[in-house]
Amino acid sequence: MRSGLIAEKIGMTQIFTENGNQIPVTVLKVQSCTVIAQKTETSDGYNAVQVGTKPVAVNKLSKPLRGYFAKQQQEPCGRLKEFRVDDKNMLNPGDVLDVGHFQTGQYVDVTSTSIGKGFAGAMKRHNFGGLRASHGVSVSHRSHGSTGNRQDPGKVFKNKKMAGHMGARRVTKLNLSIQSIDVERGLLFIKGSVPGSKNSVVYVRDAIKKTQTN
DSSP states (O other): OOEEEEEEEEEEEEOOOOOOOEEEEEEEEOOEEEEEOOOOOOOOOEOOOOOOOEEGGGGOOOOOHHHHHHHHHHOOEEEEEEEEEEEGGGOOOOOOOOGGGSOOOEEEEEEEOOOEEEEEOOOHHHOOOOSEEETOOOOOTTTTTOOOOTTTOSSSSTTTTOOOSOOOEEEEEEEEEEEEEEEETEEEEEESSSSSTTTTEEEEEESSSSOOOO
């Protein structure tokens, strides 16, 4: 298990293969990611590296963060993320990672916060079919119907699919393939859609369930 990268979602576009096939891709911008600190099995109980990106001025940070970066002897960063790694893939503080960390055809897992949809009904949030268009139903065509069970147990069970806040949750999409890499501009072209809105922070790591390449 290797370290991942911190990226920024630029948007979606399309690329064409030599055979003329159209492939929708999401473009991710990866700035240089610096290893800030490492966690080891002996001192912390697990192996991981802390990666930072987006350098910021010292006066933009809180006093605890200033002391933390000073202790690590690293330049302050506006974004930090910890990735679990194996012993053989441990990195030293100060090491720099870029898009060359990945290769074309590799499968990756992408994590981000999904776009918030606000308060949504059961039909939009859970794909309910709604009630009948006639036969006694009036006004409540888009309602979710009954939620309880008479007198026994006489309550609504937890996790019942109902209307509520939709989106704005941490989502991970697995087994997405990298179609192309632009090392000069620091761009990753990943097949398909990626959770999150434009300019949102995205975390990219090696796929844990699928490691073979195309």
